[in-house]
Amino acid sequence: MNSGNLSRRGFLRRLGGLAVACGVSGLGLSCAKTEGARGAAPAAPAAPAAPPNFVIVLTDDQGYADVGCYGAKGFQTPNLDLMAAEGVRLTDFYVGAPICTPSRAALLTGCYPQRVGLPQVLGPNSKIGLSDREMTIAQVLKARGYATACYGKWHLGNAPKFLPTRHGFDEYFGLPYSNDMWPNHPTGKFPDLPLIEGEKVVNPKVTSADQCQLTTWYAERAVGFIEKNKDRPFFLYVPHTMPHVPLHVSDKYKGKSARGLYGDVIMEIDWSVGQILAAVKRLSLDERTMVIFTSDNGPWLAYGDHAGSAGPLREGKHTTFEGGQRVPCIMRWPGRLPAGRVVTELVTSMDVLPTIARLAGAPLPPHQIDGKDAWPVISCQEGAKSPTELLYYYVGWDLQGVRSGRWKLHVPHPYHHVDVPGMGGRPGKTGTQRQELALYDLAGDIGETANVADRHPEVVQHLSAMIEKCREDLGDAKSPGKGRREPGRKNA
Ligand code: MG
Numbered sequence: 001m002n003s004g005n006l007s008r009r010g011f012l013r014r015l016g017g018l019a020v021a022c023g024v025s026g027l028g029l030s031c032a033k034t035e036g037a038r039g040a041a042p043a044a045p046a047a048p049a050a051p052p053n054f055v056i057v058l059t060d061d062q063g064y065a066d067v068g069c070y071g072a073k074g075f076q077t078p079n080l081d082l083m084a085a086e087g088v089r090l091t092d093f094y095v096g097a098p099i100c101t102p103s104r105a106a107l108l109t110g111c112y113p114q115r116v117g118l119p120q121v122l123g124p125n126s127k128i129g130l131s132d133r134e135m136t137i138a139q140v141l142k143a144r145g146y147a148t149a150c151y152g153k154w155h156l157g158n159a160p161k162f163l164p165t166r167h168g169f170d171e172y173f174g175l176p177y178s179n180d181m182w183p184n185h186p187t188g189k190f191p192d193l194p195l196i197e198g199e200k201v202v203n204p205k206v207t208s209a210d211q212c213q214l215t216t217w218y219a220e221r222a223v224g225f226i227e228k229n230k231d232r233p234f235f236l237y238v239p240h241t242m243p244h245v246p247l248h249v250s251d252k253y254k255g256k257s258a259r260g261l262y263g264d265v266i267m268e269i270d271w272s273v274g275q276i277l278a279a280v281k282r283l284s285l286d287e288r289t290m291v292i293f294t295s296d297n298g299p300w301l302a303y304g305d306h307a308g309s310a311g312p313l314r315e316g317k318h319t320t321f322e323g324g325q326r327v328p329c330i331m332r333w334p335g336r337l338p339a340g341r342v343v344t345e346l347v348t349s350m351d352v353l354p355t356i357a358r359l360a361g362a363p364l365p366p367h368q369i370d371g372k373d374a375w376p377v378i379s380c381q382e383g384a385k386s387p388t389e390l391l392y393y394y395v396g397w398d399l400q401g402v403r404s405g406r407w408k409l410h411v412p413h414p415y416h417h418v419d420v421p422g423m424g425g426r427p428g429k430t431g432t433q434r435q436e437l438a439l440y441d442l443a444g445d446i447g448e449t450a451n452v453a454d455r456h457p458e459v460v461q462h463l464s465a466m467i468e469k470c471r472e473d474l475g476d477a478k479s480p481g482k483g484r485r486e487p488g489r490k491n492a
Helices: 004-009 078-085 100-109 137-142 208-228 261-282 301-306 349-360 457-474
Strands: 011-015 018-022 053-059 088-090 147-151 171-174 195-197 200-203 234-239 289-295 329-332 341-343 391-395 398-404 407-410 413-420 429-435 438-441
Touching: 053 100, 053 137, 053 261, 053 349, 078 261, 078 289, 078 329, 100 137, 100 349, 137 147, 137 234, 137 349, 147 208, 171 208, 208 234, 208 261, 234 261, 261 289, 261 301, 289 349, 391 457, 398 413, 398 457, 407 457, 438 457
Parallel strands: 053 234, 053 289, 088 341, 147 171, 147 234
Antiparallel strands: 011 018, 088 329, 171 195, 195 200, 289 329, 391 398, 398 407, 407 438, 413 429
16 A cells, blocks of 8 residues: 555656656655756746736545546546646645535635534535635635636535625535435435525436536536636636546546546546636636646545545545545646646645735735645745644544644544445445554655654654644534634524
């Protein structure tokens, strides 16, 4: 499972004349300039005349190794690979949680999900959602006059008061929560799945045929929105429903990959990214538009052949091992971000809000957030270091670990493990295993295989103290935490 040796060497993939180096942090590869890479890192980029546009494409449950330039096998992602060749590719990008709702809360608010009271996945009957006291990226950018849209899966509350239109988005089209929360779930019971436009249900009973069109519909809406707003600053958020199970793909990509349905689905997502980038280019918006591609959490390994791959990382979705929270991330902005560079410093999805706010010249939310401006690292400024000294890992309210630089400490915790992977869209057999206290050196052991706690008691002691500090602030299952805020309540 471990590919520590593989990661130490890094691996090179030829990519249309460019070589993209995959490395890990702490190996001296930070912002590696790859062979044939074009464009130098702008040392101090001048502020653009008009606020830039931002596009975030967020896929669902796509694993670390499920993009060509991250080592995908059995399918191709030419548009994402080209995006990496024309921009930066991050090897140590983390989401705020290894599951959907809290990960989205972290990305959009710049806060740990525990801080905003949304550490768990919401279902169709949930009584809570994103509080109207929180500020999303869309609301931050609204202060600067941006047009905003969300096309895809929301999953931060499905009551009208929680929908994107109440959180800074002018337009919304998509599913309010996960696409498996429907009557066809292989093991669970759920009501009909609605499709929403604005705040109105436009299809109360989404079918399989509808699901096959979702990626195409989101792409078409995204392109239409870019065309409509080409003359003003915009923020476009495309949180794809796919490749979350049940996997669905249109006829365009059905049967196209050697990897089966999962590969087909990723190829269609790659096509949709190509549609967005082509629109940006066609409208001469390249130098005014920052495009970010990432995934909300690691692969749902219980689904076997319908799940993605975390490659060299341990475990996947639902866990605080690297496979759960370290995801692919590519950013492109010609003229502002260098081309063909690899960023190995730690960056988190919570950094996106403050980074975007700074680039747009918009004020930060008035309350505490956890993300930091990561622009110096992302733009490969000489000697730039990660703004995140400590990254905490939670599952729900259970604080399970912390990363600082090369070191990652797990405190004892249970974890979700797949005993027998599923097949054909049905989950396999899963169980709970126990992780004991362990210190891993991610610089040489990206797969978290060798516990070196005995050899570095001072590191264990320091990180254990940091865990306790975090517990006081964000809380856990037993204590509320001083810095925790309430979620929105449906009936409040
Ligand atoms: Mg997800």
